[in-house]
Amino acid sequence: MKRILFSLILVIATSPIFLLKAQTIKVDSCDFFDTVVNNHNQIFQMSCIPSAIEMILKYYNVVDFDFYDLQNEWKDKADGSFRNFDKKELYGITFFQKFVLPRDKNFPIDSLFQTIENELKSDKKVVISLPADRGWHMFIICKQTPEGEFVSYSKLGSHTLILRNTKEIVRKSNGTEIMTYSIP
Amino acid sequence: MKRILSTLIMVISISALFEASAQTRKNNNYDFFDTVVNNHNQIFPYSGIPSAIEMILKYCKVVNFNFYDLQNEWQNKVDGSFRDFDNRKVFGITFSQKFKLPRDENFTLDSLFQTIENELKSGKKVIISLQVDTGWSIFVIYKQTPDGEFVSYNKFGSHTIILRNTKEIVRKTNGTEIMTYNIPPLL
Numbered sequence: 154m155k156r157i158l159f160s161l162i163l164v165i166a167t168s169p170i171f172l173l174k175a176q177t178i179k180v181d182s183c184d185f186f187d188t189v190v191n192n193h194n195q196i197f198q199m200s201c202i203p204s205a206i207e208m209i210l211k212y213y214n215v216v217d218f219d220f221y222d223l224q225n226e227w228k229d230k231a232d233g234s235f236r237n238f239d240k241k242e243l244y245g246i247t248f249f250q251k252f253v254l255p256r257d258k259n260f261p262i263d264s265l266f267q268t269i270e271n272e273l274k275s276d277k278k279v280v281i282s283l284p285a286d287r288g289w290h291m292f293i294i295c296k297q298t299p300e301g302e303f304v305s306y307s308k309l310g311s312h313t314l315i316l317r318n319t320k321e322i323v324r325k326s327n328g329t330e331i332m333t334y335s336i337p
Numbered sequence: 338m339k340r341i342l343s344t345l346i347m348v349i350s351i352s353a354l355f356e357a358s359a360q361t362r363k364n365n366n367y368d369f370f371d372t373v374v375n376n377h378n379q380i381f382p383y384s385g386i387p388s389a390i391e392m393i394l395k396y397c398k399v400v401n402f403n404f405y406d407l408q409n410e411w412q413n414k415v416d417g418s419f420r421d422f423d424n425r426k427v428f429g430i431t432f433s434q435k436f437k438l439p440r441d442e443n444f445t446l447d448s449l450f451q452t453i454e455n456e457l458k459s460g461k462k463v464i465i466s467l468q469v470d471t472g473w474s475i476f477v478i479y480k481q482t483p484d485g486e487f488v489s490y491n492k493f494g495s496h497t498i499i500l501r502n503t504k505e506i507v508r509k510t511n512g513t514e515i516m517t518y519n520i521p522p523l524l
Contacts, residue, residue: 187371191490191499306375313497315375 260328
């Protein structure tokens with residue numbers, strides 16, 4: 154629990170919290186993903202990967218809001234990665250691990266951002282690994298702001314973590330992995 | 338900042354976090370308030386009251402998502418209360434402070450819960466003061482679950498704090514205040 158709270162604090166530290174500039178977008182349109190994520194829980198400390206997959210499945214209504222089978226199977230498995238879901242078809246949706254590359258100066262960040270942008274433009278979300286504490290926490294990129302930044306959501310128990318500076322975080326870590334998916 | 342983090346930790350500790358039982362409802366209905374709250378920020382540590390009012394205004398679509406005038410006016414005012422918005426009309430919506438009563442064994446909990454339930458059934462949200470840590474934080478009750486509990490949201494910077502045990506928290510404090518609102522028919 155302490156580790157999770159510490160992680161949250163670090164996540165928070167990487168995002169502008171108070172005294173931040175008020176959001177300037179004027180989008181009053183609805184996104185069903187907001188309802189999905191706010192009704193979802195991460196039910197184990199280490200189950201953020203299956204939790205993110207479950208949110209995608211709920212977004213497409215292929216499972217109900219009470220679906221937690223993937224997290225219940227995963228529990229606190231600590232040696233998991235996106236590989237566990239790579240090329241795996243779940244309820245008709247196939248997931249793909251991408252940008253498994255060394256995180257250094259040669260990481261193709263522009264290509265990563267373009268890939269994410271293309272997915273969002275096709276009305277899909279993108280699962281992304283972002284640094285938190287000394288490890289990594291899974292988020293879902295849900296939209297791009299008019300300024301070009303990506304907004305990412307994750308869960309801390311029942312709470313919804315929201316980062317509005319995803320690109321900035323990715324640049325600081327010299328790249329990261331993502332998961333995309335295809336729908337039949 | 339330390340106080341805010343401490344508050345968040347207490348908020349987290351009083352809510353069912355990990356090992357929480359999976360939500361059992363099968364209601365996949367979209368609620369615009371989810372989009373409102375996830376696009377909203379609390380921009381000062383002590384601006385919880387105007388932040389909640391702004392979320393209601395955004396939910397009623399009388400202001401845009403970039404509206405933060407009430408928080409910017411309030412800043413870090415520490416002596417504010419629901420009284421600051423009681424009987425106040427903001428963009429056509431009139432807010433009312435209710436259940437300003439001593440928090441003791443005589444508090445009319447059933448009446449409070451029934452009032453909240455009635456507001457939710459009429460499609461409205463309810464602003465509520467909930468005890469977290471040693472202080473009180475302002476939440477917006479968003480819905481009632483099939484088992485009767487109220488789900489409440491508030492903001493911690495950009496993050497959305499979600500409590501699924503609102504009644505339990507209110508019972509522990511022997512009551513609390515709420516704010517309701519009236520929308521003119523033409524809105």
